[in-house]
Amino acid sequence: MFSGLKDKVGEVLLPGDEFSLETDDTISLTERVKPEKVVCGPGLRRSGDRLLVCKSGVLRHKQPNMFWMDSQQRRYVPAKGETVIGIVTVKSGDVFKVDFGGSEQASLSYLAFEGATKRNRPNVQVGDLVFSQFVVANRDMEPELVCVDSSGRANGMGVFGGGGLLFTVSLGLARRLLSPHSDVLSDLQTLFPCELVVGMNGRLWVKSSSVQQTLVIANLLQSCDTMTAPQRQELFRRAAQGAL
Amino acid sequence: MKDTPLSNCERDFLLKAIEEKKRLDGRQTYDYRKMKITFGTDFGCCFVDLGKTRVMAQVSGELVTPKENRPNEGIMFFNIELSPMASPAFEAGRQSELSVKLNRQLERCLRNSKCLDTESLCVVSGEKVWQIRVDVHMLNHDGNLMDAASIAAITALCHFRRPDVGIQGDDVTVYSPEERDPIPLSIYHMPISVSFSFFQQGTYLLVDPCEREERVMDGLLMIAMNKHREICSIQSSGGIMLLKEQVMRCSKIASVKVSEITELISKALENDKKARKAGGKCGFAESMPQERITALKMDETPVEMTDVTDRANDIVQKAEAPPQTYPLQSLNNSSIYQDHCGDVVEISDSEEEEVVILHPEKADKAPT
Numbered sequence: 001m002f003s004g005l006k007d008k009v010g011e012v013l014l015p016g017d018e019f020s021l022e023t024d025d026t027i028s029l030t031e032r033v034k035p036e037k038v039v040c041g042p043g044l045r046r047s048g049d050r051l052l053v054c055k056s057g058v059l060r061h062k063q064p065n066m067f068w069m070d071s072q073q074r075r076y077v078p079a080k081g082e083t084v085i086g087i088v089t090v091k092s093g094d095v096f097k098v099d100f101g102g103s104e105q106a107s108l109s110y111l112a113f114e115g116a117t118k119r120n121r122p123n124v125q126v127g128d129l130v131f132s133q134f135v136v137a138n139r140d141m142e143p144e145l146v147c148v149d150s151s152g153r154a155n156g157m158g159v160f161g162g163g164g165l166l167f168t169v170s171l172g173l174a175r176r177l178l179s180p181h182s183d184v185l186s187d188l189q190t191l192f193p194c195e196l197v198v199g200m201n202g203r204l205w206v207k208s209s210s211v212q213q214t215l216v217i218a219n220l221l222q223s224c225d226t227m228t229a230p231q232r233q234e235l236f237r238r239a240a241q242g243a244l
Numbered sequence: 245m246k247d248t249p250l251s252n253c254e255r256d257f258l259l260k261a262i263e264e265k266k267r268l269d270g271r272q273t274y275d276y277r278k279m280k281i282t283f284g285t286d287f288g289c290c291f292v293d294l295g296k297t298r299v300m301a302q303v304s305g306e307l308v309t310p311k312e313n314r315p316n317e318g319i320m321f322f323n324i325e326l327s328p329m330a331s332p333a334f335e336a337g338r339q340s341e342l343s344v345k346l347n348r349q350l351e352r353c354l355r356n357s358k359c360l361d362t363e364s365l366c367v368v369s370g371e372k373v374w375q376i377r378v379d380v381h382m383l384n385h386d387g388n389l390m391d392a393a394s395i396a397a398i399t400a401l402c403h404f405r406r407p408d409v410g411i412q413g414d415d416v417t418v419y420s421p422e423e424r425d426p427i428p429l430s431i432y433h434m435p436i437s438v439s440f441s442f443f444q445q446g447t448y449l450l451v452d453p454c455e456r457e458e459r460v461m462d463g464l465l466m467i468a469m470n471k472h473r474e475i476c477s478i479q480s481s482g483g484i485m486l487l488k489e490q491v492m493r494c495s496k497i498a499s500v501k502v503s504e505i506t507e508l509i510s511k512a513l514e515n516d517k518k519a520r521k522a523g524g525k526c527g528f529a530e531s532m533p534q535e536r537i538t539a540l541k542m543d544e545t546p547v548e549m550t551d552v553t554d555r556a557n558d559i560v561q562k563a564e565a566p567p568q569t570y571p572l573q574s575l576n577n578s579s580i581y582q583d584h585c586g587d588v589v590e591i592s593d594s595e596e597e598e599v600v601i602l603h604p605e606k607a608d609k610a611p612t
Contacts, residue, residue, distance in 0.1 A: 087248070125252070127249065127250070127251050127255075128251070128252060129252075129253055162256070163257070164253055166251055166253060211257075211260060211264050212266060214257075215268065
């Protein structure tokens with residue numbers, strides 16, 4: 001199966017395609033038989049002794065034995081530990097309701113901010129942007145957000161957002177921006193200096209020194225989603241020269 | 245489902261950008277988004293793309309009894325549907341305020357302006373008249389639904405052909421499109437609506453607002469005009485105070501925009517007429533650009549063609565003689581598949597033949 005998977009790396013697969021656990025007909029008696037271990041990432045699912053594809057996309061491989069389906073998606077499904085940009089919609093008593101683009105709104109307690117106590121309430125209004133992470137995010141319960149990490153420090157999370165622009169991109173681009181040594185990010189650094197907040201729900205917030213530059217960066221990021229690397233570098237170079 | 249709420253920072257940024265005369269997508273203050281008009285296979289079906297806003301209009305006609313106070317005039321009926329496909333804020337079935345407002349505006353724009361000659365729709369006075377029904381469906385909402393809907397409705401009306409009717413004494417026969425060519429409606433003029441959005445109590449003005457600009461606007465002015473510079477309908481909503489000079493300026497801008505849009509519509513109708521006359525395949529499927537990445541994509545394989553006749557002869561001579569009574573049908577039954585480049589690729593239907601005969605007459609001469 002490992003070899004079967006390896007063959008299909010880089011090909012487009014559809015939900016329903018399967019890989020069966022075929023063992024070799026002959027087992028060598030002299031060599032040590034190493035058990036094959038395959039780590040299935042998102043989009044692949046094990047069912048009995050078969051490996052099923054459940055999302056359409058391109059099969060990717062990372063050494064030594066990690067396989068996953070790379071697909072374009074814009075609808076965010078919350079997962080524990082992920083940091084997202086949310087918009088506060090309701091402020092009721094002790095809890096804020098935050099919209100993050102999912103099927104229901106998440107709840108954010110007013111005590112989940114750094115240095116917040118019952119007397120010292122955080123300054124959060126309806127319509128503010130919050131950068132927070134999920135502590136509860138499964139399909140049976142209402143999602144819950146917090147703006148502190150496990151040691152009680154804010155670590156970059158909390159209310160933000162005066163003067164910038166919020167826009168949406170696909171989830172894949174958000175992940176690419178957050179990966180270490182991301183080329184999209186390094187290409188962006190060759191343009192103007194700016195502040196960028198990336199939410200894993202596909203929402204980005206950008207602020208630069210002028211309105212025009214902010215708009216340029218926002219439009220560039222929205223359009224470089226489906227471009228290949230050379231096309232993207234060409235586009236950024238043209239923007240840096242001031243042609244756009 | 246509720247729509248995504250607008251955050252404070254987006255609202256502040258948009259207003260600040262408008263003060264600096266900048267729009268989100270880089271347009272100028274008076275610019276329209278890219279407009280695209282395509283037609284479906286039936287007469288009277290029209291799609292309009294205004295940037296990302298997408299609208300479909302379908303015109304249909306049937307014979308009904310006329311209204312009692314107007315026995316020799318046809319009936320026009322308009323209906324705008326806000327499909328939930330267009331935006332998460334639209335709910336199916338329920339008549340929202342926006343839906344009522346759009347319906348009313350479209351009716352005033354098209355019916356009260358008398359753009360269609362209703363007396364020509366009369367077949368038998370007092371008994372049978374044509375009822376022309378225009379259904380407009382919103383497919384995607386990215387701002388300015390009214391303009392897109394009015395363009396789609398009037399283009400679909402110009403594109404529609406009603407069946408021909410013959411009257412002999414008391415008999416009324418409706419001819420099908422195969423018997424007699426259907427005839428177009430008689431349209432006097434084409435009213436098109438242009439929307440202006442106002443910000444900061446009327447200080448700043450934008451033409452053709454997109455969805456985010458619509459959310460932060462103070463008020464909206466809609467002017468429906470035709471290319472002869474006659475105002476068909478004018479409506480202001482949002483409760484803003486406008487000065488006389490502002491309204492005059494908007495009407496001047498509207499007349500320029502309407503003449504451009506009318507020209508675009510006429511060109512689209514011309515192109516469609518030419519395509520239909522040339523017999524080419526027309527319709528929604530053909531007008532969509534092919535953007536698939538998989539599905540039946542095969543790389544072109546070069547085929548060696550140098551001595552193909554000799555090779556074919558060899559194969560034919562070595563093969564058994566086919567039954568003499570039936571002429572070979574493989575080429576006649578093949579379906580012509582026209583792919584998007586316009587090249588014709590023949591796919592043979594017959595799967596039993598292992599040999600593709602290039603020259604049928606050679607097979608008859610095959611030695612037994």
